[in-house]
Amino acid sequence: MAATDINAPAVGPSGIRPKHLTVGRVGLYLALTLAAIFFLAPLYVMIVTSLKSMDEIRQGNVIALPEAASLAAWTRAWAEACTGLRCEGIQVGFWNSVRILIPSLIVSIMAGSIVGYVLSYWKFRGSELFYGLLLFGAFVPYQIIIYPLIRVFSTIGLYGSLPAIVVIHTVLGLPIMVLIFRNFYSTLPSELFKAARIDGAGFFALYWYVLLPISKPIFVVALILQVTGIWNDFLLGLIFGGSENMPMTVQLNNIVATFQGEVEFNTNMAATMLTAIVPLAVYFVSGRWFVRGITQGAVKG
């Protein structure tokens, strides 16, 4: 699909300097095309495999387009694929992930923005220390806190429940959410805040009427980060979700690991694609925002 791209640059000038089709330019586009093939190959192979019949897959040409493309494997993956003895398809995991995602998103983003607001404008004794603690929390390996959290949730009888996994995502997402909101608020001019204070705005009024209206960009970044982060989570869902709230990633892994007789690669790849669709859609729709999200989430602090 990228093959047509090689020839085109010669057509017109691009960038600042006028371009002629030099050997260097051809080499550049060739290298980019090869790289693009490397990056697109797994996605392409997943898609074509999911559209083939097992007979066709057995012929052994993974990159061939399907002779008779069919969505049969997709419907099987959605509604019939087996996890152990349960054969209700990956839809179970999909809806579990949706049920986990929505409350976790709302709570964690709200929490991040309000704590970020406090850390920017309402510094208290120890607030720098608190911020440092959150920074530590953003980097700490989950293995060192998982077992105590299991014990706590077992003690209060929430282990393996939906609220448990939502709380876990909120608490463990708090560091990164607070970091990005605090960083955003700290770039705003402080006059804004002072003026509103002089006008008599209180804690909530400031947040609601002054900050929220201008915070849309950072909410979008937070949303992108959390949707992909929570949807793609495996470890936390595996441990805290229990068998009733298994997120899609965990179920996907179980489906692929479960097989009697022949492995149904088409169903497996369809299930994999189904799991990838939500974050991919977020990625393709959000474009530059996604880049901003990952670089902000990654670099700042």
Added chain:
Amino acid sequence: MRLSSRITSRLVVSPFVVVAIFTFVLCVLWSAQLSFTSSKIFPAYDYVGFKQYTRLFANERWILSFQNMLIFGICLISGALVIGFLLAVMIDQSVKWESFWRTVFLYPNALSFVVTGLAWQWLLNPSLGLPELVRHLGWTDFKLNLLGEQKTALYAVSIAAVWQASGLVMALCLAGLRGIDGEIWKATRIDGVPRWKTYLHIVIPMLGPIFFTAIVLLSLSVVKGFDLVVAMTNGGPGTATEVPAKFVIDHIQIRANVGLAMAGATVMLISVVAALAPWVYVQKRRKEARG
């Protein structure tokens, strides 16, 4: 009014402070404490000193896991840095369809490690994946079972990880390249310095902080690495791709040996702190330099 707003802010933030202290201080300390006990499934408080640590470092699987983590880390970090940097440089040559290339190189970053692992597992399938394609093309006795061989499985996992992580490095480097003053390019062109020399001697040193950040981020994901291995090989074949993160989870969940698991987790934490320490130090120095 002023006082009450301040009190409100304290009231609002205090539950989060409590939760953060509980999770990131008390839970960590609790885990560390349990590493000095012989806890099995439930916490026991019969202190055994450093016994779990001596056991840990006498445990072949742990040693292997730790070695694997280091090899995987070297492969992933060097691979992703080189590929990510080269991609950024190529895109920065005012190419056409810039956003197309960026989109293609970065999309794996949006995927779950489980998806990445399963996609590559299928691509590398020895009987029906890419090896079969090579046979199909006429090289009939071609054999390649990267994931099935103890010697190569870890490298197969590394390839998948590089595939997923390079885009992030590219995005970071591209942001860095765009921040470089255009005058530098003009000056070196007038002086007749070849482009590659400019990159080698001027641009790469200027991107130092970005490489540094990328290395820290990649190191963290190496230490935390769990999902990809579980999805792609589940530690196998044999124990060829076991990693510390999986060792700890297995010893909590399956082997019911919490004392040993917590010793492993503590060593993981120390590794992360060691990876972070230079970064924190540099950030702090930079802040001080700025005043």
